[in-house]
Amino acid sequence: MIVYGTGYSPYVRKVLVSLAEKNVPHEHRPVMFHAPDPDFQAASPLGKIPAIDDGGFRLADSSAILWYLERKHPSPALVPADPQALGRAVWFDKFGDTELFGPLIVPFVERVMKPNMMGKPTDEAAVTKALDTDLPPLFDCLERQIAGSYLVGDAFSIADISIATGFYNFHLAEARIDAGRWPKLSAYIAEILARPSFKAAQDARKG
Ligand SMILES: N[C@@H](CCC(=O)N[C@@H](CS)C(=O)NCC(=O)O)C(=O)O
Structure with missing residues (x-):
């Protein structure tokens, strides 16, 4: 493939x-x-x-x-069999791809892509808006959803993949989740990004 x-x-x-x-x-x-x-x-x-x-x-x-x-x-x-778990996993996948992706990628676009790949200056005001205005309600939402190691049931799933993936870019842009304000989200993302599968994908990022 x-x-x-x-x-x-x-x-x-x-x-x-x-x-x-x-x-x-x-x-x-x-x-x-x-x-x-x-x-x-x-x-x-x-x-x-x-x-x-x-x-x-x-x-x-x-x-x-x-x-x-x-x-x-x-x-x-990676897709749960239980109907309710399936519904929630699809919800998280869509949430990650739509609501979360836009503001979460802003620090990476502004601080990494624009200066290093596009020859454009960083718009720190756009980063501040994402970090201070757009992302906190989404982080609050995720903080309320986290009750264990995984977002849905007791197994790693597409929900975890889709929510965690953009945080890798967020970290590359030197942005961090405030662990004092969102302790569960901060610990959860760290744990998911440490999985060998995420490490393998990160090693493939060059290019
Ligand atoms: N819904 C698509 C979105 C993919 C997407 O937007 N990828 C970006 C790169 S991160 C892209 O190709 N952007 C170019 C464009 O939107 O024309 C998916 O889940 O694969």
Whole structure:
């Protein structure tokens, strides 16, 4: 299986973590979004990352890919079987990809991408707005949801992958979760990012 997309992308990381958890061999091609590579373009109709090519079967979108991987490589399960747990896991996946992603990626875009990859200056006011205004209600929400090592039931799942993935970029941008204000979230994210699968995905980020 070929995985397209730079490992700096939180969405690509979802796929790399899932593959590592399931121990599925793959070749990582760390292209940027909208890369002119025709094979990547064929796999990603909108030019977004991630996309995969699994022996000629092409698919884009991190959540679609995670569900595909779940059916093709069911063990270990990353999608809960219990209906209520499944519903909550899908909710967290959507929450991570939509509400959380936007403000969580701001410090990385402003402090890492703009100066180092785009030749543009950092907008610290945008970082301050994300950290002081946009993220606290979302962190409050997550703090209320955390009751153990995992977000859903007693097993690691797509919920944990989708919520934790963007915090890797958050940390790269020297942003931190205030452990005094959000102790459960801070400890939970540290634990999830320390998993070998996240470490493997982090090692693949260069490119
Ligand atoms: N819903 C998509 C979102 C993927 C996405 O937006 N990836 C970003 C990179 S982190 C991208 O390709 N951006 C380029 C664009 O939006 O045109 C997924 O889950 O894979």
